[in-house]
Amino acid sequence: MAYVERGRLDVIDGAFVVVDKNGVRTHLPVGGVGCLILEPGTRISHAAVVLAARAGCLLLWVGEAGVRLYAAGQPGGARSNRLLYQARLALDETARLKVVRKMYALRFGEEPPERRSIDQLRGIEGARVRAMYQNLARLHGVAWKGRNYDHQNWDASDIANRCLSAATAALYGICETAILAAGYAPAIGFLHSGKPQAFVYDIADIWKFETVVPMAFRIAATGPAQPEGEVRRACRDVFRKTNLLEKLIPAIDNVLAAGGLDMPKPPPEVQPIAFEDKGKIGDAGHRG
Structure with a gap:
């Protein structure tokens, strides 16, 4: 899970990046992040939304520090x-x-x-x-x-x-x-x-x-x-x-x-995680 505030999300040279007001690019490994939380001041291109959806990354548009939830893309994620x-x-x-x-x-x-x-x-x-x-x-x-x-x-x-x-x-x-x-x-x-x-x-x-x-x-x-x-x-x-x-x-x-039931395992045909998140920056919940 990662936060983005006051930046432009886009796909440049095939990479998912955040561009700040000075034009500095920061690469986001969208395939290993289960959820991107977009705070005020964030803009996102159509190409970035498409790439996030294909990678199974949830996009959430929120107010400052999450005091409002305005919209969610692909809720439920790539796994059910x-x-x-x-x-x-x-x-x-x-x-x-x-x-x-x-x-x-x-x-x-x-x-x-x-x-x-x-x-x-x-x-x-x-x-x-x-x-x-x-x-x-x-x-x-x-x-x-x-x-x-x-x-x-x-x-x-x-x-x-x-x-x-x-x-x-x-x-x-x-x-x-x-x-x-x-x-x-x-x-x-x-x-x-x-x-x-x-x-x-x-x-x-x-x-x-x-x-x-x-x-x-x-x-x-x-x-x-x-x-x-x-x-x-x-x-x-x-x-x-x-x-x-x-x-x-x-x-x-x-x-x-506390309910005492086991979580069902995802079927083998579900969308896999793009790469192993050894640093644990991704969120385990959205993609299973």
């Missing part, structure tokens, strides 16, 4: 074994419950109650999350009447809810980036279901109170004039400082491994 693995886990009721219990344990730092269904665990989580919001609001001296926002009338919400919505939107962006880079599907969730970003919500909920929610309340306490912009920039800085994206991919694998 991770998508099949995720689908098998979601369709197996026993495996799905194990995954949900693992998410609960990671989120709250303790094992969930025994003999509880997914619906029951969802209700327990909801009650605990509401209490956590209240505690954080009290800690930072923020007036809190509960989580309430309207996508159709954003400005009608209070400052705290606007800060929280901006923070969670940023977290959803980087989580969806990680899910796609790892070779999984954002729509196949476990605790959440039936939405295009169900798995994004699952993964984001694990990290929400560890990363963006306390920060959102701290910013809300200052009474910002432009809460969305301040929160987005703060999220960008935190994501970069903590290398959150690099932590998310192994965390996703860890969560799914």
Whole structure:
């Protein structure tokens, strides 16, 4: 996995390169990189997109530090074994419950109650999350009447809810980036279901109170004039400082491994990796 920011990606003399503003070329071994994350200021030629697709390299267009995911090319990659693995886990009721219990344990730092269904665990989580919001609001001296926002009338919400919505939107962006880079599907969730970003919500909920929610309340306490912009920039800085994206991919694998099913092996006719990545700069997820 590699990031590209403020440069032009092109194919020159048969090589996949990044050209900076001074015309300096940097060669990218696209055949050994599973995912290229394109941040603001990046342009890419048609030839570069074609070469990346043929090499099975996923292209992701994101905001700064992944606070938004705008588009993805060839999601799922050149191999389907991770998508099949995720689908098998979601369709197996026993495996799905194990995954949900693992998410609960990671989120709250303790094992969930025994003999509880997914619906029951969802209700327990909801009650605990509401209490956590209240505690954080009290800690930072923020007036809190509960989580309430309207996508159709954003400005009608209070400052705290606007800060929280901006923070969670940023977290959803980087989580969806990680899910796609790892070779999984954002729509196949476990605790959440039936939405295009169900798995994004699952993964984001694990990290929400560890990363963006306390920060959102701290910013809300200052009474910002432009809460969305301040929160987005703060999220960008935190994501970069903590290398959150690099932590998310192994965390996703860890969560799914709790289901206890083996990942299917890719069939022999799948697209092979272009060359052996001894330095481990490529991402194992996107191409298997």
